[in-house]
Every structure is written in structure tokens, then in C-alpha cells.
Amino acid sequence: MSLTSFVPALPEIFVLTMVSLILLIDAAVGEKRRYIAYGLSLLTLIGAALLTLRDFSSMPVLALGGLFIDDPLSDVLKLFLYLATAAVLVYARDYLRQRGLYRGEFFVLALFALLGMMVMVSASHFLTLYLGLELLALSLYAMVALQRDSSVATEAAMKYFVLGALASGMLLYGMSMVYGVTGSLSLGGVAQNLADGTDLRIPLVFGIVFIVAGLAFKLGAVPFHMWVPDVYHGAPTAMTLFIGSVPKIAAFAFVVRILGQGLESQVTEWRDMLVILAVLSMALGNFAAIAQSNLKRMFAYSTISHMGFMLLGILAGSQNGYSGAMFYVIVYALMTLGGFGMILLLSRAGFEADRLEDFKGLNRRNPWLAFVMLLLMFSMAGIPPTVGFYAKLSVLQAVVEIGYVWLAVAAVVFSLVGAFYYLRIVKLMYFEAPADTEPVAVAPDTRLLMSANGLAVLALGILPQPLMAVCVHAIGASF
Amino acid sequence: MTYTTAIFYFFAAILVFAGLRVITSRNPVHAALHLVLAFFTAAALWMLLEAEFLAIVLVLVYVGAVMVLFLFVVMMLDINLDRLREGFWDYLPLAGFVAVLLMIEMILILGGRHFGLEIMGTPAPHPADYSNTRELGRLLYTDYVYAFELAAVILLVAIVAAIALTMRRRKDSKYIDPAEQVRVKRNDRLRIVKMPAVKKPETGKGEGA
Incomplete structure (x- = not known):
């Protein structure tokens, strides 16, 4: 193995080096100059983005002994991971500072989680997939528990940890x-072995069941969703923002790599399992969200339904399906960043704006933020001309293409149910008197980012073609 | 029955017995000691599989380090066993049903029909001078160097997380930093303030300062 074989992994190496540096520098400069860790973290993301762009691959390249794959899919997803992580850091800054959570460990753990996601996104081996997942999960557990004085956060971290460990166990078992059936741990080897046919059908299906169950746990799909509302609700909102948005992009890559690349020939086996997961997730997610009065819990149930929708694209098992799901998950990350970001913006020292009534009359307190929230809610509900409509449409097209018309109809019906609770927020913002009269104080850069976030939802809805073309190209060149 | 088969059954029987005692013994220290025995016999089984390095590492790391720590913890904590056993008989029917179901499923899938020697074949034995320690080392630092480094990063995250979650400075702690004590100046200890006199000194009486 020569030194040049490390080149495809340069972004990962860069991020790891920078995290280690930030860990040391922050410990040395102390609390007064925390902005150094903040600035260095943003610089790390920019640097990693430049490195990824520099080596943007046009075709899949296996590296590091076949454990690592550098393909357009991983490059595109990594760029979105950087972008989303940067947005989280900016949104979370003031919130964390007001709650004494603005600590060096937050940046270090967030960047370690990012590294884990990068590893997952460009893994071509069960070993790296699993190690990346554990790196991500371990950082997330610690981030949730970082607010030590809050018993709710500790309880959420505990639940997350125990159920996450259980899911990892199932995944490993599968x-x-x-491995027992195919004799290979690399995704390419597994696919090749299965394409030749195998006599061990029953153990293989048994393994797939466990893998799908583990994946569903990690995605939070029904019936493996129990942890999602509690963790989203209990974690400090800044951590919820991170957990709810960025890892979903990596989870998409994880599912597509295992099911779409490794177990591609077994599509008939896992499709039915995903159909059940998707229908149950969309049904329970949308109906349970109606009953919530806490916005974080409501978004948690909405996440469950969105993950069900994303699974629709994957279960199609076609390139159109994968690119539709990729588009969906990117758009979902964008909307979730905006949604939780808005809770952070409206919160202030000693006050969490995470109940529905906190959004009452937002239009009178701050018309612009109310408008941005309106765009985000329209997009989550899938109302044109916002991008959420197009995301849902592209996934549904893929489902109809494989002949599952009833599934598409069911998905549309459940989205209509879901529109109720998104539009309820819009109604509260525009047609009710404000319960809270404090002026909304937002830092200029956060406000700018939130505006960009909301307008991106609108702009991508009017012009979805460029992003869609990127997704189609990434999937087309990687499969 | 060959010699190795006999040894295998001997160690396997001890392993099963030790495993059962871990969950059935009433004394936590006994349970921990039986776990040590279970690890030790498992290492012997690995030795039979020609995985010498793993066997020795299991003894060194688990028996030598992890279990010793574990024993310390068990001895220091005052564990109320009766509370742990509460509701044991209530849960037994359902838990037993699930366990039996799982066992039947696993026997059906993992039994000799799918993964038996006829299908998987016996691995070729290695010559006596074959060192699987060297082989493992070679693989870890060449083909699997990426995974190896990632595992190291995970351990680093574990350290960072453990420190971030447990280290806090207690406000009521009487601890004094020696470095701060050495650096202290006279002016930090003693402050001379000039105050204008607000009250005329009363002469004749011995009170006041």
C-alpha cells in the first residue's frame, strides 16, 4: 500500500487531524476564547469541502484495501453533510451559550460524529459501515447527555444508548x-456471491431480516421507533437539531449501500419488509403527530413519517427510486434544519420555545421569521411550490414505476393527514394573538442563515432540476 | 472420540457450568468469579481452534484487567439482590417463552443443516511454526489499517465523552491548587484600604477600634 492510496480518504484524514487539533487547542485556550474552537470547526468543514471538491470522482474507486469507496454518491452526500453540520453549528451557538453548554466538547463530538458519517457514506465493507455507525452513535449519545443537570436529557441519552446498542447488535448479527452465507464482508464480494446464487436461502433471509430490523431501528421506522420522540424531546434542542438532520443523510447512504449495493439481488426479499416499515411509519408518524402539543415531539413523529416516505424510494430498488430517496433525504435535512433552527432562534436564556403556543402570533412579533416558518411548514407538508412537494413526487413516481400504485395512494393519503399539523402551526402564527410579547432577538448571521434556509426551500421548489440532476448523476455513476 | 474432542467436551462442560453459575449464584462476588472461569475455559476452546493469540489476549485483557476491575466494583457496591430479584417469577413465563422461541429459531437456522461441516468444510490445519500473531499483526496494519484506525478513533471519542460527562469542579470542594498557592502575591492576601474617617474618635472610653 503506497502513500497515494490514501488520497481518496483525504477529507476524512483532514477532519480527524483537525478534530484532534481542536481538542488540544480548546483545552489550552480555555473558556474565554471558545470562539477559536467555533471558528476552527467551521474552517474544518470548509477545508473538507474543498478537499472533497478537488478529488470529485466521476466513477467509483476502491481504496484502502477495499474498505473505502470514493464514488460520486459519497462525494455529493459528504458535501451536504458539511453544509448541514455548518448550519447546525451556527444555529446552535447562541442557544448553547445561554445554557452553559457552549463547551469545546460540543464541537469535538459534532466533528467526530461528522467523521463517522463520512466513513459510513463512503464505506464498501461491513466492517467500515459498522465502525462508522458506532463512531457516529457514540458521539451522539454523549452529545445528548452533555446537559448533565437536566434529568430529562440524561434519561433520553440512556434510552438512546440502550436501544442504539440493541440495534447495533441486531445489525451485527444480520x-x-x-457473512456465513457468502463468505465475504465486502459489499462487492457479497453482491457477487449472491448473484451466482446460493443454496443457503433460509440463513440468508434470516440475516436480511436482522439487518433490516437494525436499519429500521437506526432510522426510527415503525415498529422500531419508540426511542425517537423521547430522545428528540429530552435532548437539548441544539442536539436534537443535529440528531434530526445530519445523520439522516448518512443513514440513507447506509441503507442504500447495504440493501442497494450489497444485497441488490435479494430485492424481492427486503422489498416486502420495507413496504411494511414504510406504511406503518407513515401511518403512525402522521397520526401521532396530531396529538402532540410539544413541537419537538411533533417533529419527532414527523421524522418517523418522513423516514417512511424515504423508504418508499429505496424499496423501489431502481435507480429512479434511489435518486428520488436521495433527493428526499437532502430536502428533509434542509427542512428539519430550518424547523429545529426556528425553535432555537425563538428560545432565549431560561425559555424554550418548543410548545405550540410559543408560535402563536409570530407574524406580529416578527413577520419575516413567520414567513420563513410558513415556507418550511408548507414544504414539510408537501405543498407546491415548495421543494417538499417535488421530493414527495419523485419518490412516488418511483413507487408507481414498480407497480405499487396502492402504496403511492396510501402515501398521499397519509401526507394529507400530515398536512393538518403542519398547517396548524401556520394558523397559530398568522391568526392568533401572541401569548409571548418578548421581542425576538436574533444574531445577524443566524438570521441570514435562516432566511437562506427558508428561501432555499422555495427556490429548490421552483427550480428542482439542478439538485435532482445531481442526485440522478450521483446514483447513476455509483451503481 | 479423539483426544482433542475429549478435551473440547471437558472444557465445554466447565464453560456451560460456569455460565450457569454466573446467572444463578446468589453472591455477586461468586458470580464474577465464575465469569472469570467462563472466560478462562473459553480461552482454552479458542486454543483448540488454533487461535492462540486471541486466547492469550482473552485471558490477559478480560481475566487480567476487566474482571479484576469488575470484582472491585462488585465488592465496593452494596448490591441489594432481593430488589434485583423482584418480579422474577412474574416475568418468567413470558421471558421463558421468548427465550425458548429464540432458541428453536437459532437451532433451525444455525444447525448443521446450513452451517455444518459437510457444507462449510474443515479448514486446513496450519503447520506447527505458523504464527497467527504475526498474521493478525500483518493484516491489522496493512489490509485493515483503515478499520484499525477507526477503532482507535472510537476509543478516543469514548475518552472525550467520559471526561465531558463526568468531570466537573465541585463548588463545595476544599481542594487547593498548589500552583496557585505558590504564585500568590502579598497584594492578593492583604488589601490596605484608606477610608476617610466618618466618626470622630470618642476619647475617654475604651470601646471601639
Whole structure:
């Protein structure tokens, strides 16, 4: 192995080096100059983005002994991971500072989680997939528990940790069965072995069941969703913002790599499992969200339904389906960043704006932020001309293409149910008197980012073609 | 029955017995000691599989380090066993049903029909001078160097997380930093303030300062 074989992994190496540096520098300069860690973290993201762009691959390249794959899919997704992480850092800054959570460990753990996601996104081996997942998960558990004085946060971290460990166990068990059947741990090797046919059908299906269950746990799809509302609700909102948005992009890559690349030939086996997961997720997510009065819990249930929708694209098992799901998950991350970001913006020292009534009459307190929230809610509900409509449409097209018309109809019906609770927020913002009369104090850069976030939802809805073309190209060149 | 088969059954029987005692013994220290025995016999089984390095590492790391720490913890904590056993008989029917179901499923899938020697074949034995320690080392630092480094990063995250979650400076702690004590100046200890006199000194009486 020569030194040049490390070149495809340069972004990962860069991020790891920078995290280690930030860890040391922040410990040395102390609390007074925390902005150094903040600035260095943003610089890390920019640097990693430049490195990824510099080596943007046009075709898949295996590296590091076949453990690592550098393909357009991983490059595109990594760029969105950087973008989303940067947005989280900016949104979360003031919130964390007001709650004494503005600590060096937050940046270090967030960047470690990012590194784990980068590893997952460009993994071509069960081993790296799993190690990336654990790196991400371990950082997230610690981030949730970072608010030590809050018993709710500690409880959420505990639940997240125990159920996450259980899911990892299931995933590993499934992987070991697949290894037993195919004799290979690399996704390419597994796919090749299965394409030749195997006599061990029953152990293989057994393994796939465990893998799908583990994946569903990590995605938070029904019936493996129990942890999502509690963790989203209990974690400090800044951490919820991170957990709810960025890892979903990596989770998409994780599912597509295992099911779409490794177990591609077994599509008939896992499709039915995903159909059940998707229908249950959309049904329970949308109906349960109606009953919530806490916005974080409501978004948690909405996440469950969105993950069900994303699974629709993956279960199609076609390139159109994968690119539709990729588009969906990117758009979902964008909307979630905006949604949780808005809760952070309206919160202030000693006050969490996470109940529905906190959004009452927002239009009178701050018309612009109310308008941005309106765009985000329209997009989550899938109302044109926002991008959420187009995301849902592209996924539904893929489902109809494989002949599952009833599934598409069911998905549309459940989205209509979901529109109720998104539009309820719009109604509260525009047609009710404000319960809270404090002026909304927002830092200029955060306000700018929130505006960009909201307008991006609108702009991508009017002109979805460029992003869609990127997704189609990334999937087309990687499969 | 060959010699190695006999040894295998001997160690396997001890392993099963030790495993059962871990969950059935009433004394936590006994349970921990039986776990040590279970690790030790498992290492012997690995030795039979020609995985010498793993066997020795299991003894060194788990028996030598992890279990010793574990024993310390068990001895220091006052564990109320009766509270842990509360509701044991209430949960037993359902838990037992699930466990039996799982066992039947696993026997059906993992049994000799799918993964038996006829299908998987016996691995070729290695010559006596074959060192699987060297082989493992070679693989870890060449083919799997990426995964190896990632595992190291995960351990680093574990350290960072453990420190971030547990280290806090207690406000009521009487701890004094020696470095601060050495650096202290006279002016930090003693402050001379000039105050204008607000009250005329009363002469004749011995009170006041």
C-alpha cells in the first residue's frame, strides 16, 4: 500500500487531524476564547469541502484495501453533510451559550460524529459501515447527555444508548449471517456471491431480516421507533437539531449501500419488509403527530413519517427510486434544519420555545421569521411550490414505476393527514394573538442563515432540476 | 472420540457450568468469579481452534484487567439482590417463552443443516511454526489499517465523552491548587484600604477600634 492510496480518504484524514487539533487547542485556550474552537470547526468543514471538491470522482474507486469507496454518491452526500453540520453549528451557538453548554466538547463530538458519517457514506465493507455507525452513535449519545443537570436529557441519552446498542447488535448479527452465507464482508464480494446464487436461502433471509430490523431501528421506522420522540424531546434542542438532520443523510447512504449495493439481488426479499416499515411509519408518524402539543415531539413523529416516505424510494430498488430517496433525504435535512433552527432562534436564556403556543402570533412579533416558518411548514407538508412537494413526487413516481400504485395512494393519503399539523402551526402564527410579547432577538448571521434556509426551500421548489440532476448523476455513476 | 474432542467436551462442560453459575449464584462476588472461569475455559476452546493469540489476549485483557476491575466494583457496591430479584417469577413465563422461541429459531437456522461441516468444510490445519500473531499483526496494519484506525478513533471519542460527562469542579470542594498557592502575591492576601474617617474618635472610653 503506497502513500497515494490514501488520497481518496483525504477529507476524512483532514477532519480527524483537525478534530484532534481542536481538542488540544480548546483545552489550552480555555473558556474565554471558545470562539477559536467555533471558528476552527467551521474552517474544518470548509477545508473538507474543498478537499472533497478537488478529488470529485466521476466513477467509483476502491481504496484502502477495499474498505473505502470514493464514488460520486459519497462525494455529493459528504458535501451536504458539511453544509448541514455548518448550519447546525451556527444555529446552535447562541442557544448553547445561554445554557452553559457552549463547551469545546460540543464541537469535538459534532466533528467526530461528522467523521463517522463520512466513513459510513463512503464505506464498501461491513466492517467500515459498522465502525462508522458506532463512531457516529457514540458521539451522539454523549452529545445528548452533555446537559448533565437536566434529568430529562440524561434519561433520553440512556434510552438512546440502550436501544442504539440493541440495534447495533441486531445489525451485527444480520451481517454475521450474511457473512456465513457468502463468505465475504465486502459489499462487492457479497453482491457477487449472491448473484451466482446460493443454496443457503433460509440463513440468508434470516440475516436480511436482522439487518433490516437494525436499519429500521437506526432510522426510527415503525415498529422500531419508540426511542425517537423521547430522545428528540429530552435532548437539548441544539442536539436534537443535529440528531434530526445530519445523520439522516448518512443513514440513507447506509441503507442504500447495504440493501442497494450489497444485497441488490435479494430485492424481492427486503422489498416486502420495507413496504411494511414504510406504511406503518407513515401511518403512525402522521397520526401521532396530531396529538402532540410539544413541537419537538411533533417533529419527532414527523421524522418517523418522513423516514417512511424515504423508504418508499429505496424499496423501489431502481435507480429512479434511489435518486428520488436521495433527493428526499437532502430536502428533509434542509427542512428539519430550518424547523429545529426556528425553535432555537425563538428560545432565549431560561425559555424554550418548543410548545405550540410559543408560535402563536409570530407574524406580529416578527413577520419575516413567520414567513420563513410558513415556507418550511408548507414544504414539510408537501405543498407546491415548495421543494417538499417535488421530493414527495419523485419518490412516488418511483413507487408507481414498480407497480405499487396502492402504496403511492396510501402515501398521499397519509401526507394529507400530515398536512393538518403542519398547517396548524401556520394558523397559530398568522391568526392568533401572541401569548409571548418578548421581542425576538436574533444574531445577524443566524438570521441570514435562516432566511437562506427558508428561501432555499422555495427556490429548490421552483427550480428542482439542478439538485435532482445531481442526485440522478450521483446514483447513476455509483451503481 | 479423539483426544482433542475429549478435551473440547471437558472444557465445554466447565464453560456451560460456569455460565450457569454466573446467572444463578446468589453472591455477586461468586458470580464474577465464575465469569472469570467462563472466560478462562473459553480461552482454552479458542486454543483448540488454533487461535492462540486471541486466547492469550482473552485471558490477559478480560481475566487480567476487566474482571479484576469488575470484582472491585462488585465488592465496593452494596448490591441489594432481593430488589434485583423482584418480579422474577412474574416475568418468567413470558421471558421463558421468548427465550425458548429464540432458541428453536437459532437451532433451525444455525444447525448443521446450513452451517455444518459437510457444507462449510474443515479448514486446513496450519503447520506447527505458523504464527497467527504475526498474521493478525500483518493484516491489522496493512489490509485493515483503515478499520484499525477507526477503532482507535472510537476509543478516543469514548475518552472525550467520559471526561465531558463526568468531570466537573465541585463548588463545595476544599481542594487547593498548589500552583496557585505558590504564585500568590502579598497584594492578593492583604488589601490596605484608606477610608476617610466618618466618626470622630470618642476619647475617654475604651470601646471601639
